[in-house]
Amino acid sequence: MKFGVLIFPGSNCDHDALYALTRNLGHSAEGIWHESADLGDVDAVFVPGGFSYGDYLRCGAIARFSPVIRPLRRFARAGGLVIGVCNGFQILCEAGLLEGALLRNRGLRFVCRTVDLVPDTRASAFTSHCRSDRPMRIPIAHGEGCYFASDAVLDRLEAEDRVAFRYAGPNPNGSARSIAGVLNEGRNVLGMMPHPERACDEAVGSTDGIAVFNSMVASLAGSRATSDAR
Amino acid sequence: MLAEVSEAVAVEHGLTPQEYRRFTDHLGRTPTITELGIVSVMWSEHCSYKSSRLHLKKLPTSGERILVGPGENAGIVDIGGGWAAAFKIESHNHPSYIEPFQGAATGVGGILRDIFTMGARPIAVLDALRFGPPDDPLHGARNRRIIQGVVEGIAHYGNCIGVPTVGGECVFSPCFSKNPLVNVFALGIFRQDSIFLGLAKGVGNPVIYVGAKTGKDGIKGASMASEEFGESSEAKRPNVQVGDPFLEKLLLEACLEAMATGAILGIQDMGAAGLTCSTAEMGGRGGVGIEIELDLVPQREEAMTPYEIMLSESQERMLLVADRGREHEVLAVFEKWGLDAVEIGSVTADGMLRVRHGGTVVAELETRFLSEDAPCYDRPHGAPHRIAGMDGPALPDRTGEELAADLEALLSAPDLSSKRWIWEQYDYQVRTNTTAGPGSDAAVLRIKEAGVSLAMSLDGNTRYCGLDPRLGAQLIVAECCRNLSTVGAEPIATTNNLNFGNPERPEIMAQLVESVEGMALACRHFGTPVTGGNVSLYNETLGKGVDPSPVVGIVGILRHTRRPPGACFEQAGDCVYLLGGLLPAAGEDLGRRFGSSQYATTILGKAWGLPPGLDLAYESAVHTAVRQIVGQGLARSAHDVGTGGLAVALAECCFGEGRIGARVTLGRSFPHFWHSSTNRPRACCCPSRPTAVVRSRRWRVTVGLSRCGSARPVGPCWRSALPGGRAWKSPSTGFTGRGTRLSKHPWGCDEPSQPSGPVALRCS
Numbered sequence: 002m003k004f005g006v007l008i009f010p011g012s013n014c015d016h017d018a019l020y021a022l023t024r025n026l027g028h029s030a031e032g033i034w035h036e037s038a039d040l041g042d043v044d045a046v047f048v049p050g051g052f053s054y055g056d057y058l059r060c061g062a063i064a065r066f067s068p069v070i071r072p073l074r075r076f077a078r079a080g081g082l083v084i085g086v087c088n089g090f091q092i093l094c095e096a097g098l099l100e101g102a103l104l105r106n107r108g109l110r111f112v113c114r115t116v117d118l119v120p121d122t123r124a125s126a127f128t129s130h131c132r133s134d135r136p137m138r139i140p141i142a143h144g145e146g147c148y149f150a151s152d153a154v155l156d157r158l159e160a161e162d163r164v165a166f167r168y169a170g171p172n173p174n175g176s177a178r179s180i181a182g183v184l185n186e187g188r189n190v191l192g193m194m195p196h197p198e199r200a201c202d203e204a205v206g207s208t209d210g211i212a213v214f215n216s217m218v219a220s221l222a223g224s225r226a227t228s229d230a231r
Numbered sequence: 232m233l234a235e236v237s238e239a240v241a242v243e244h245g246l247t248p249q250e251y252r253r254f255t256d257h258l259g260r261t262p263t264i265t266e267l268g269i270v271s272v273m274w275s276e277h278c279s280y281k282s283s284r285l286h287l288k289k290l291p292t293s294g295e296r297i298l299v300g301p302g303e304n305a306g307i308v309d310i311g312g313g314w315a316a317a318f319k320i321e322s323h324n325h326p327s328y329i330e331p332f333q334g335a336a337t338g339v340g341g342i343l344r345d346i347f348t349m350g351a352r353p354i355a356v357l358d359a360l361r362f363g364p365p366d367d368p369l370h371g372a373r374n375r376r377i378i379q380g381v382v383e384g385i386a387h388y389g390n391c392i393g394v395p396t397v398g399g400e401c402v403f404s405p406c407f408s409k410n411p412l413v414n415v416f417a418l419g420i421f422r423q424d425s426i427f428l429g430l431a432k433g434v435g436n437p438v439i440y441v442g443a444k445t446g447k448d449g450i451k452g453a454s455m456a457s458e459e460f461g462e463s464s465e466a467k468r469p470n471v472q473v474g475d476p477f478l479e480k481l482l483l484e485a486c487l488e489a490m491a492t493g494a495i496l497g498i499q500d501m502g503a504a505g506l507t508c509s510t511a512e513m514g515g516r517g518g519v520g521i522e523i524e525l526d527l528v529p530q531r532e533e534a535m536t537p538y539e540i541m542l543s544e545s546q547e548r549m550l551l552v553a554d555r556g557r558e559h560e561v562l563a564v565f566e567k568w569g570l571d572a573v574e575i576g577s578v579t580a581d582g583m584l585r586v587r588h589g590g591t592v593v594a595e596l597e598t599r600f601l602s603e604d605a606p607c608y609d610r611p612h613g614a615p616h617r618i619a620g621m622d623g624p625a626l627p628d629r630t631g632e633e634l635a636a637d638l639e640a641l642l643s644a645p646d647l648s649s650k651r652w653i654w655e656q657y658d659y660q661v662r663t664n665t666t667a668g669p670g671s672d673a674a675v676l677r678i679k680e681a682g683v684s685l686a687m688s689l690d691g692n693t694r695y696c697g698l699d700p701r702l703g704a705q706l707i708v709a710e711c712c713r714n715l716s717t718v719g720a721e722p723i724a725t726t727n728n729l730n731f732g733n734p735e736r737p738e739i740m741a742q743l744v745e746s747v748e749g750m751a752l753a754c755r756h757f758g759t760p761v762t763g764g765n766v767s768l769y770n771e772t773l774g775k776g777v778d779p780s781p782v783v784g785i786v787g788i789l790r791h792t793r794r795p796p797g798a799c800f801e802q803a804g805d806c807v808y809l810l811g812g813l814l815p816a817a818g819e820d821l822g823r824r825f826g827s828s829q830y831a832t833t834i835l836g837k838a839w840g841l842p843p844g845l846d847l848a849y850e851s852a853v854h855t856a857v858r859q860i861v862g863q864g865l866a867r868s869a870h871d872v873g874t875g876g877l878a879v880a881l882a883e884c885c886f887g888e889g890r891i892g893a894r895v896t897l898g899r900s901f902p903h904f905w906h907s908s909t910n911r912p913r914a915c916c917c918p919s920r921p922t923a924v925v926r927s928r929r930w931r932v933t934v935g936l937s938r939c940g941s942a943r944p945v946g947p948c949w950r951s952a953l954p955g956g957r958a959w960k961s962p963s964t965g966f967t968g969r970g971t972r973l974s975k976h977p978w979g980c981d982e983p984s985q986p987s988g989p990v991a992l993r994c995s
Binding site for chain 1: 323383386391392393475476477478480481568569641654655656657659660661664666679685792793794815854974
């Protein structure tokens with residue numbers, strides 16, 4: 002299984018994603034510079050957190066114009082799995098791959114803490130292996146993580162079972178309906194504010210994030226098996 | 232700006248008449264205004280350490296692990312396996328008072344550049360903050376503005392650049408109301424064979440300027456940091472630089488990539504005194520000259536004078552010397568990252584810093600004369616100024632209920648209340664190395680590449696140092712090493728930040744001298760040589776200075792990358808052990824020593840007497856013992872007994888997620904609960920199996936491990952979430968509504984108070 006991790010100027014969770022995917026989970030992964038015109042032979046794409054282009058203007062608003070976004074759109078349209086975390090979520094929203102927007106936290110402060118997270122659906126390539134016996138412990142670290150969308154959009158997301166994660170405890174950033182992660186219509190693009198790549202190693206406190214990547218791997222293996230069978 | 236240079240102009244620039252005469256005598260002519268500007272910043276206290284240099288030599292600076300000692304951008308230690316760590320602390324006190332957000336932000340930016348300029352990738356930031364009380368009736372509003380600005384500034388810069396802020400400390404005292412202290416520590420790691428130094432070499436080699444364009448910001452910032460403040464400090468706001476963490480992130484990545492080409496021979500960041508300091512120091516260290524052409528310097532504004540270009544402290548800039556013929560390799564990397572990189576001059580053989588502008592030479596000075604030959608003073612120092620008298624009130628007789636109320640009052644005092652609202656604004660996890668973050672006794676980061684972990688702690692204690700600077704400095708080194716030992720780390724090297732008032736006053740100078748001597752003694756004893764640091768003097772406003780506030784940062788090493796035990800109790804039924812003891816040394820006057828406790832200051836509203844006594848040999852034995860207990864996995868948690876004494880330490884152990892409390896009965900009387908150290912450093916351990924005595928191999932002594940209680944439910948205790956906020960007491964003994972009560976704070980941020988497990992303390 003090969004993951005591609007996009008690297009924008011100002012990305013700073015790219016190392017963490019590469020480390021978690023390769024060293025903790027044993028997959029292969031490579032960085033993809035933002036000026037790349039294609040994604041190579043990757044099976045899935047990870048859009049990491051950070052402060053792409055300093056988050057000037059608006060989080061993710063400049064990154065969406067990077068050359069790599071064009072092949073990313075093609076990849077997503079073809080059904081490829083794309084996960085955007087934190088700044089990656091913001092970029093996917095700005096690029097129009099996901100609905101909604103991320104506003105400044107309600108508390109007007111950056112918040113870094115480990116939160117309780119529950120998957121809202123199992124019917125996705127990112128959540129099928131998530132546990133249900135207790136909330137997942139996943140860190141958040143953001144200043145602009147308040148998920149916002151119109152009531153109509155929120156209703157539709159819920160009706161179409163496209164809310165991937167919600168905060169289980171107190172809402173840390175004022176997100177609408179405590180939403181922490183959403184899926185696109187095709188269910189192959191996920192954006193989430195919490196950092197599963199920071200929760201893949203007991204040494205740093207939690208391994209609950211592994212389930213997200215295991216779900217992706219299982220889904221890819223499944224679709225590969227299906228296509229082989231055909 | 233073509234002012235006529237005269238003695239009066241020189242004095243305006245902060246030079247003394249004697250220094251100006253020495254300058255003109257050396258030059259044999261009247262200097263140009265640019266030359267005067269260059270000399271005034273290079274000879275400022277901030278850049279030349281002219282008041283402290285003599286005394287800093289007393290500090291131990293060498294050791295087995297020390298690869299690079301003081302004098303470079305940062306100290307470097309060997310962490311094994313071919314890996315090294317570079318670390319240093321630096322102050323940004325003056326700018327943070329004038330413009331808290333940018334002052335603190337650029338403090339982070341500056342220290343990070345010091346680290347990556349040596350070739351190391353920064354992996355951790357810690358900060359030691361000192362503010363005026365947020366609830367001060369007179370200065371509260373200003374203090375709160377400064378606190379908020381500084382914390383947001385640190386968060387803004389550190390979060391954006393992607394270096395975790397993993398720990399530090401924050402304390403409050405009225406003496407910091409107009410002189411906040413912002414000391415930032417950073418650490419980076421790299422291979423031992425890729426260390427870069429800030430020196431120029433190879434005549435004819437190109438001198439390359441990289442990074443941000445030069446603007447008019449921060450001109451003469453170094454001189455400002457070497458003066459006292461008066462009424463009109465607001466007017467100095469343009470002296471504070473403005474930071475751009477995104478640009479620095481690019482600069483960081485580009486520099487590390489450019490260094491990997493092997494074409495860079497020397498590199499230095501442009502921090503205090505900007506282009507002036509980097510050229511003079513690189514030339515001075517290399518024993519060569521540097522010639523630069525200012526017209527080539529990328530500029531943000533038009534028509535900047537040579538004086539302004541040389542003295543600008545615009546951020547995110549570096550100066551490097553490349554191998555002639557290979558400079559294109561370096562330039563290509565910076566182009567990839569979209570950064571300016573321009574050859575602005577070359578290395579010369581004559582040892583002169585020669586600056587050209589518009590075809591003429593505007594400054595021509597010896598590099599050695601500017602750096603190595605800067606003035607050095609043996610300032611008079613007598614008896615240190617004491618912040619309080621020797622004798623205090625008789626110790627009060629307290630009932631159990633009063634003691635319980637005292638404990639709550641202590642826990643909700645700004646100094647001891649939870650600092651979560653500060654550190655939650657920092658991304659302390661990015662890079663996934665943080666195995667013990669803020670709130671721990673020491674921050675611990677695993678070094679994935681080297682298979683070890685590094686622990687870091689910053690400590691200071693203004694009250695101890697104000698009562699006895701020599702003993703106070705020893706105590707903070709001991710405390711710092713104790714914090715490291717509590718997480719199982721062996722302390723290896725120190726960096727220090729010496730924050731004092733005006734050194735021209737003998738009683739202040741004496742505080743500096745005695746602190747340095749005390750620190751030297753303790754660092755020798757604990758085997759933690761000083762690899763560099765920073766001196767911040769003239770922390771005074773309107774003639775009122777800060778109490779002596781040396782801060783030490785010590786780095787320790789662990790031979791594994793696992794998670795160390797935390798500070799909080801984890802399982803009911805475990806035994807609580809007190810390592811060390813409560814007995815004061817023979818003949819020690821407990822009443823006087825008690826005057827330096829947090830209890831005396833917070834509850835009795837007064838400080839007096841002396842800091843706790845310190846028996847260095849016993850202290851080391853306790854450190855060794857706790858390191859072994861933790862190292863062998865015998866303790867489920869461990870916490871050091873520090874400010875606030877045993878009562879506060881035990882309460883702190885009860886603030887864990889499991890809300891495990893403790894019932895503790897001491898066979899001792901009232902003061903022992905509150906005194907932070909009656910000559911007996913202690914660590915609270917909660918071992919997973921009972922251990923009666925621990926034998927310490929290195930010291931061949933036996934440290935008593937007295938069992939003092941166990942973790943059992945009694946009644947809850949709440950700790951205020953915000954400094955100055957009020958602790959909320961549960962009406963019943965149950966936990967109903969836990970985590971939901973808010974402590975209202977005057978500055979309008981609501982956060983839940985932290986409930987603890989139940990605490991019951993009894994004196995028999």
